[in-house]
Amino acid sequence: MSFPNSSSSPRFRVAIVGLGFGAEFIPIYQRHPGAEMYAICQRNEAHLHEVGDRFEIGTRYTSYDDVLADPKVDFVHINSPIPDHAWMSLKALEAGKHVMCTVPMATTIEECDQICEAVARTGKKYMMAETVVYSREFLFIKDLYLKGELGEIQHLAASHPQDMDGWPAYWEKMIPMHYATHVVSPCLGLLDKRAEYVSCFGSGKVRDDIREKSGNRFAVETCHIKVQDSDVVAHIWRFLYDVARQYRESFDVYGTKKSFEWTLVEDEPHVIHTAKKPEPEIPSKIEVPDFAHLLPEPIRMFTKTIQDAEHLSFVQGGGHGGSHPHMVHEFLSALAQNRDPWPNATQSANWTCVGLCAHQSALKGGEIVKLPAFTLK
Numbered sequence: 014m015s016f017p018n019s020s021s022s023p024r025f026r027v028a029i030v031g032l033g034f035g036a037e038f039i040p041i042y043q044r045h046p047g048a049e050m051y052a053i054c055q056r057n058e059a060h061l062h063e064v065g066d067r068f069e070i071g072t073r074y075t076s077y078d079d080v081l082a083d084p085k086v087d088f089v090h091i092n093s094p095i096p097d098h099a100w101m102s103l104k105a106l107e108a109g110k111h112v113m114c115t116v117p118m119a120t121t122i123e124e125c126d127q128i129c130e131a132v133a134r135t136g137k138k139y140m141m142a143e144t145v146v147y148s149r150e151f152l153f154i155k156d157l158y159l160k161g162e163l164g165e166i167q168h169l170a171a172s173h174p175q176d177m178d179g180w181p182a183y184w185e186k187m188i189p190m191h192y193a194t195h196v197v198s199p200c201l202g203l204l205d206k207r208a209e210y211v212s213c214f215g216s217g218k219v220r221d222d223i224r225e226k227s228g229n230r231f232a233v234e235t236c237h238i239k240v241q242d243s244d245v246v247a248h249i250w251r252f253l254y255d256v257a258r259q260y261r262e263s264f265d266v267y268g269t270k271k272s273f274e275w276t277l278v279e280d281e282p283h284v285i286h287t288a289k290k291p292e293p294e295i296p297s298k299i300e301v302p303d304f305a306h307l308l309p310e311p312i313r314m315f316t317k318t319i320q321d322a323e324h325l326s327f328v329q330g331g332g333h334g335g336s337h338p339h340m341v342h343e344f345l346s347a348l349a350q351n352r353d354p355w356p357n358a359t360q361s362a363n364w365t366c367v368g369l370c371a372h373q374s375a376l377k378g379g380e381i382v383k384l385p386a387f388t389l390k
């Protein structure tokens with residue numbers, strides 16, 4: 014992921030859409046050598062100007078259509094609420110803009126298909142900005158895996174319990190597995206393979222008002238993923254409401270030589286188990302190193318800083334493992350090198366559709382559901 018650092022390298026003009034979580038990315042783009050932090054967009058004019066004044070950004074829009082009509086915008090970075098991701102991505106691609114969009118790609122398989130089709134037809138780049146696969150923990154585990162230190166991978170497991178009471182109301186309409194990319198992506202991303210099919214069960218029940226708003230009765234959804242072209246199966250589980258547990262985005266990797274297990278409680282050390290040692294010496298608590306050295310110097314500081322520490326996604330999200338500058342750098346590098354970003358559109362669709370297929374499976378009592386063919390390309 015090297016980036017041409019010279020002054021002659023191209024600078025891509027970004028418009029950030031949605032300035033809650035989205036505002037975190039403004040100072041990163043402002044310092045990245047390959048970006049021009051050009052425009053911001055959100056519907057509430059007062060907040061738009063507050064953010065624009067704070068970061069000294071001149072080009073400000075309250076209308077998304079006006080962003081897309083601006084020929085100076087090279088790409089949009091979408092951080093709007095979940096129901097808006099798909100239509101905003103599609104409209105931007107059709108308007109000739111590249112798209113980086115926060116998770117998930119969409120909330121239906123049809124929309125994922127439409128986005129993949131639009132990317133293939135327009136030749137524009139699309140990346141789902143999945144924080145987990147650019148977190149320091151994932152980068153650390155992937156590094157161990159690629160160096161052969163874990164041995165053969167035998168099993169993967171990931172969990173994302175999160176109590177969404179207190180979050181914006183649209184979360185009450187969500188289904189746990191429709192926001193599953195934080196657990197799907199590390200499993201598939203580590204092996205760099207696609208999901209082939211899933212089997213998922215629903216467990217427990219949510220309170221009546223959540224069931225009525227979401228159309229889903231399960232409190233927990235727990236899913237097995239068959240990884241394509243591999244003998245590995247991953248297990249993921251999620252809840253959004255009515256289960257007593259601290260937030261966690263965990264990722265456990267079981268190898269023949271070493272395994273990585275996520276801490277049970279936030280801010281405590283993760284554990285590495287090493288095979289064939291005397292039993293008490295098998296586990297060792299570890300400190301995960303930072304991976305800022307992979308980034309251009311001006312944005313390295315952002316693996317450890319947060320602009321809005323009060324935002325619930327940081328209170329519960331642990332700062333997303335220092336992932337924000339890595340995602341920005343990956344997308345800008347892909348634009349500069351005219352290559353697909355990681356994840357590209359079909360990978361993003363595969364990761365998103367695992368959750369969509371999983372919920373279909375849960376409604377059918379755990380029946381196997383195959384991932385759509387367009388996500389396997």
Ligand SMILES: NC(=O)c1ccc[n+]([C@@H]2O[C@H](COP(=O)([O-])OP(=O)(O)OC[C@H]3O[C@@H](n4cnc5c(N)ncnc54)[C@H](O)[C@@H]3O)[C@@H](O)[C@H]2O)c1
Nearest residue numbers: 031032033034054055056077092093094095115144181326
């Ligand atoms: N770890 C992660 O990957 C992670 C963490 C936090 C949030 N997110 C995602 O980021 C998105 C935003 O989250 P949030 O907590 O900031 O939400 P939010 O509701 O606080 O903010 C949404 C923003 O989008 C703007 N917006 C809404 N509709 C718009 C429109 N039609 N045109 C222009 N602007 C519009 C709003 O004005 C607001 O600024 C969500 O999709 C969420 O899933 C991802």
